[in-house]
Amino acid sequence: MEKFEKLSGIAAPLPLVNIDTDMIIPKQFLKTIKRSGLGVNLFDEMRYDREGNENPDFVLNKPAYREAQILVAGDNFGCGSSREHAPWALADFGIKAVISTSFADIFFNNCFKNGILPIVMPQEVVDVLMKDAEKGANARMEIDLEAQTVTTSDGETFSFEVDPFKKHCLLNGLDDIGLTMEKVGAIDTFEAKASAARPWV
Amino acid sequence: MSPKTLYDKIWDAHVVQEDEDGTCLLYIDRHLVHEVTSPQAFEGLRMAGRGVRAPDKTIAVPDHNVPTTEGREDPAQMTEDSRIQVAALDKNAKEFGIHYYPVDDVRQGIVHIVGPEQGWTLPGMTVVCGDSHTATHGAFGALAHGIGTSEVEHVLATQTLIQKKSKNMKVEITGKLRPGVTAKDITLSVIGKTGTAGGTGYVIEYCGEAIRDLSMEGRMTVCNMAIEGGARAGLIAPDEKTFEYIKGRPHAPKGAQWEQAMEWWKTLYSDDDAHWDKVVTIKGEDIAPVVTWGTSPEDVLPITDVVPDPESFSGGKVDAARRALDYMGLTPGQKLTDIKVDAVFIGSCTNGRIEDLRAVADVVKGKHVAEGVRAMIVPGSGLVRAQAEEEGLAEIFQEAGFEWRLAGCSMCLAMNPDQLAPEERCASTSNRNFEGRQGYKGRTHLMSPAMAAAAAVTGHLTDVRELA
Known part of the structure; x- marks a missing residue:
């Protein structure tokens, strides 16, 4: 997985609440057996008309x-389906961080597995960042994961919380499975104990 | 010992290792797999030279893509990409030696219906699947939740998940339900009250007399939509009804193991003085038959109500409601019962079980689907279909003018050919009314099977209690 350390990029405002994963990547694009190539269909039904022409609005x-790397979105971003195609599509488009007041649980976890940083901020901070994002391409937002800060184009800095383990994995681009495989001894021990206590499982 | 919730008890029994910051390695007892969210995970295993750690605890079934029309064994009925996905599951199941129910097996169906039906889902287990509606299995007092494909790969390789514990939320439905009110009305009403993010960060335990009174089918409907309320999982403590449902199922424990299992299962309840981080209480008698009017499952109103005015909301919801009404083609103040439908979909992991089909038959028996309405019933599994045929329900449906389909997810997410046309309006027993969910620009109203059946025969949203 690609490391996430610092990011300076254009932030796009998406002030809708309850943006669900069906909106992020509609089901017709779930029939792939690959992880790549979904960026072109990110937000497909909002981004294009039926004929595939771009919706200019x-x-x-x-x-x-068009080169945005950060999304600033309304409450409860990523709700609905567990499809990891949503973060795959975001990452493939080039989005590396999403900022909202809240995220749906499964989407939130899926982001970290794909090098995307979801940042939870209180409403008043999201309001400030949304305004900053509305300034367009000249306004670059900065995110520093190590320091846990977001800085607006005006230099206003806000801190955010992030789970220490998830932060460690993102900073170092670590693969979860590899880490867990190192604990195989503990899994073996647990499995033996559990199958003695609950043999029907 | 300090008092525990049911969630605490299941969690504690599955922690392999806990780090200082509270990050846990959690053991997974059952891993359910379907064709859409697994191919990349199996491919990841192959690329890393890894195997499936516990193939005997891994169960696969194709459901999202499969056509629901007769003769579907013929691959020509599927689009090429769907065919490739189903073929990939076929190949992966064989190569990695996991349990598998192929399309032509009578036990095939929606993964969340097959799991309980075959006795794979048991109280006190941890159950995961690359599908958000895994919450369904919580009806058995199992800790069950959806995961992404990276986590699917993680579970395949290690039979564990890296997790942090959620908070405990109690949703109590007190007293009795009124006539015409069902499990679907309970679960939609809870989401209407708490919102789609109200459960974020929590595992919900549903309890109270109205929940205890539900059948296992009804309890599965309630837990199924815990995810629509934002919760990681929904749980209901197991009781005699649960044990009765499980007993004798193909993969349920037998003999001495049954007795041993029962001993543990009977301890699976929340202690009286357990700590709850959030409590929501709703009186059963206050719940009405409900429908959704918008494009979020929280957009819930009693069928007797009218389409709301977006200005009546606050914050971001004002714009969201405006956008939803525009998408749905509705006007504030319009009576919900005046909304005409073009299609009716009965099925899904929310409402595709035998009891749901019986409820539909009760409403439509001797009646006919309204002119101009296309109505389909898609049983949740091949076995549900067979039982409905045996009970004579299929005949009632066909005489009433419903299409009687083969099992699958079908128009709940419209990945197969069952889709709405743009602006077509559907009364649906599924779980999501998102934009485009049932087809591009399709308009979905969520409701119970009885209410969907009533809409089918009248051609508009209908209060099932008024239907003679």
């Missing part, structure tokens, strides 16, 4: 935001 189609 959608934020990521506007010239200022």
Whole structure:
């Protein structure tokens, strides 16, 4: 997995609440057996019309935001389906961080597995960041994971919380499975004990 | 010993290792797998030269993509990409030696219906699947939740998940339900009250008389939609009904192991003085038959109500409601019962079980689907279909003008050919009314099977209590 340390990029404002994973990547693109290539269909039904023409009003189609690396979104981002195709599509488009007041649980976890940093901020901070994002391409937002800060284009800095283990994995680009495999002894011991206590499992 | 919730008890019994910061390695007892969220995980195993750690605890079934029309064994019925996905599951199941129910097996069906039906899901277990509606299995007092594909690969390789414990939330439904009110109305009403993020960070335990009174099928409907309330999982403590349902199922314990299991299962309840981080109480008698009017499962109102005015909301919800009404083609103040439907979908992991089909038959017997309405019933599994045929329900449906389909997820997420056309309006027993969920620009109203059946025969959203 790619490391996430510092990011300076364009932030796109997406002030809708309850953006679900069906919106992020509709089901017709779930029929792939690969992880790559989904960026072109990110937010497909909002981004294109039926004929595949771009909707000029959608934020990521506007010239200022075509290279966006950060999304600032409304409450409860990523709700609904567990499809990891949602973070795959975001990552493939180039999005490396999403900022909202809240995220749905499964989406939140899926982000960390794909080098994307989801940042939870209180409403008043999201409001400030949303305004900053609305400034367009000239306004670059900075995110420093080590320091746990987001800095607006005006230099205003806000701190955020992140789970220490998840932070460690992102900073170092670590693969969870490899880490867990090192604990195989503990899993063996647990499994033996559990199958004695609950043999029907 | 300090008092514990049911969630605490199951959690504690599955912690392999806990780090100082509270990050745990949690052992997984059952891993359910379907064709859409697993191919990349199996591919990841192959690339890393890893195997499946516990193939005997891993169960696969294709459900999302499969057509529900007769003759579907013919691969020509699937689009090429669907066919490739189903073929990949076929190959992976054989190569890694996991339990598998292929499309032509009578036990095939929606993964969350097959698991309990075959006795794979048992009280006190940890159950995961690359699907958010894994919450369904919580009805058995199992800790069950959806995971992403990276986690699917993690569980395949290690039979564990890296997790932090959620908080405990109690949702109590007191007293009795009124006539015409069902498990679906309970679960939708809870989401209507708490919102789609109300359960974020929590595991919900549903309790109270109205929950105890539900059948296992009803309890599965309630837990199924815990995810729509944002919760990681929904739970209901096992009781005699649970044990009765499980007993004799193909993969349920037998003989001495049954007795041993029962001993533990009977300890699976929340202690009286357990700590709850959040409590929501709803009186059963206050719950009405409900429908959704918008594009979020929290957009719930009693069927007797009218389409709301977006200005009546606050914050980001004002814009969201405006957008939803525009998408749904509705006007504030319009009576919900005046909304005409073009399609009716009965099925899904929320409401595709035998009891749901019986409820539909009760409403439609001797009646006919309204003119211009296309209505389909998609049983949740091949065995549900067979039972409905044996009970004579299929005949009632067909005489009433419903299409009687083969098992699968079907129009709940419309990955197979069962889809709404743009602006087509559907009364649906599924779980999500998101934009485009049932087809591009399709309009979904969520409701109970009885309410969907009532809409089918009248051609508009209908209060099932008024239907003679």
